[in-house]
Amino acid sequence: MLHTGGVTLAFDGERLLNAVDVARAALVDDGQQPGKHLDASPEGDWAVTHYFEADLAGYRGWQWCVVLAGAPESDDITVSEVVLLPGEGALLAPAWVPWNQRVVPGDLSPGDMLAADTDDVRLVPNQVDTGDEFRFESEDDAEEFGQIAGELGLGRRRLLSPEGRDEAAQRWYDGEHGPHSDMAAAATYHCATCGFYLPLSGALRPAFGVCANEYSADGRVVAADYGCGAHSDITAPSGDGSPAYDAYDDGALEIVSVAASADAGADATA
Ligand code: SF4
Numbered sequence: 433m434l435h436t437g438g439v440t441l442a443f444d445g446e447r448l449l450n451a452v453d454v455a456r457a458a459l460v461d462d463g464q465q466p467g468k469h470l471d472a473s474p475e476g477d478w479a480v481t482h483y484f485e486a487d488l489a490g491y492r493g494w495q496w497c498v499v500l501a502g503a504p505e506s507d508d509i510t511v512s513e514v515v516l517l518p519g520e521g522a523l524l525a526p527a528w529v530p531w532n533q534r535v536v537p538g539d540l541s542p543g544d545m546l547a548a549d550t551d552d553v554r555l556v557p558n559q560v561d562t563g564d565e566f567r568f569e570s571e572d573d574a575e576e577f578g579q580i581a582g583e584l585g586l587g588r589r590r591l592l593s594p595e596g597r598d599e600a601a602q603r604w605y606d607g608e609h610g611p612h613s614d615m616a617a618a619a620t621y622h623c624a625t626c627g628f629y630l631p632l633s634g635a636l637r638p639a640f641g642v643c644a645n646e647y648s649a650d651g652r653v654v655a656a657d658y659g660c661g662a663h664s665d666i667t668a669p670s671g672d673g674s675p676a677y678d679a680y681d682d683g684a685l686e687i688v689s690v691a692a693s694a695d696a697g698a699d700a701t702a
Pocket residue numbers: 621622623626627628629642643644645648649654658659660661662663664
């Protein structure tokens with residue numbers, strides 16, 4: 433019986449623990465060039481793992497591990513396994529992240545496909561597929577129904593879920609066109625009272641709309657309490673030029689004596 437590191441071996445494990453040369457030879461036979469022997473540890477009753485430095489380009493801190501095995505009533509030592517494993521502080525590749533967790537907003541390019549997961553919480557299945565269910569007496573009926581069906585979401589297989597809607601609303605509210613942005617903080621009026629503001633339909637109507645001002649957030653969803661300096665009620669400043677600055681009178685010149693200026697330059701040099 434052998435006691436090693438608190439583990440009690442049921443066989444003459446010292447033979448395997450001392451078989452460093454056998455483990456090294458296994459590596460050399462495998463075409464490797466093992467470095468210093470680092471450690472040996474028992475693996476259960478009939479096996480020991482030997483660790484060697486691995487001096488391999490690109491594998492800083494990795495170790496060769498050779499597992500030697502014995503057997504009852506046998507003097508033979510078997511090489512069970514030769515592997516390269518990372519040691520403490522080894523250089524490792526970053527943890528693998530599935531592609532769908534690596535995609536970030538802005539990654540989608542023309543021609544790319546990005547399917548929502550079947551269990552995407554942002555979407556729910558639609559209960560009514562208008563497919564061939566409806567027949568129209570006239571084109572007018574079809575147009576009228578089409579408008580109503582579109583607003584209700586009929587004809588779409590999946591609709592935005594309450595979670596998806598809440599997430600979007602929070603994102604927009606906290607974003608560049610929300611009430612806490614620098615632009616909104618500096619604005620005199622809110623979007624809700626602007627002539628360029630197109631309110632959304634549905635549950636988000638009270639809080640969000642789309643800006644239709646090409647000089648501002650044109651085509652973007654803006655919060656009703658966002659605002660900018662291009663609000664439709666802003667009155668133009670009197671006179672010409674930028675409203676932010678007084679006109680610069682470039683006819684008013686300061687006359688500077690050349691001699692005085694040269695003296696000042698000389699003093700500064702001295
Ligand atoms: S112009 Fe300015 S205030 Fe008006 S809707 Fe667009 S962002 Fe809002």
